[in-house]
C-alpha cells in the first residue's frame with residue numbers, strides 16, 4: 001500500500017511518501033482552488049505533516065491571498081514550481097496534499113465534495129459521495145478514527161478545514 005502513496009513534482013527533484021492513508025480527502029470546487037490549479041477542482045488529502053515523508057528535495061512556500069484573510073501557503077518544488085501541498089491558516093501540523101501529485105492518484109478518491117455552489121456545470125458528481133454547497137461539520141462526517149487523529153494534532157479546539 002505504501003508504494004501507492006508515493007508522489008512527486010514534474011521534474012523529479014521532489015519526492016515524498018505518505019506514511020499512512022490521510023484522515024480525509026476533500027474535492028474542492030471553490031473559485032480559489034479553480035484559479036490556483038487552473039482546473040475545475042482540486043483534490044486535497046488531509047494528513048498530519050509528520051506523515052508526509054520527504055524522500056528528496058525541499059518544498060518552498062509561497063503565500064497566496066484568500067478572501068477570508070487567513071493565509072494560505074502553497075508548497076512547491078523549487079525547480080519546476082509544481083504545487084505539492086498547502087497549509088491553511090498557519091496550521092503547520094496539517095497538510096493538504098495534492099492528490100494529483102501521487103504516482104497513483106486513483107488510490108485516494110474523494111470522501112466529500114465541497115463548495116459545489118461554484119462547481120462547473122459539466123462536472124457530474126456521483127450519488128454515493130456526500131456533496132456540500134460550502135463546507136461541512138467534520139464532527140458529523142469524518143470517521144471516528146480520523147477525528148481522533150485530528151484531535152491528536154490540534155487538541156479539542158475547533159479548527160476550520162477548507
Ligand SMILES: [Zn+2]
Nearest residue numbers: 009011077080
Ligand atoms: Zn520539480
Ligand SMILES: [Zn+2]
Nearest residue numbers: 028029030033
Ligand atoms: Zn477550494
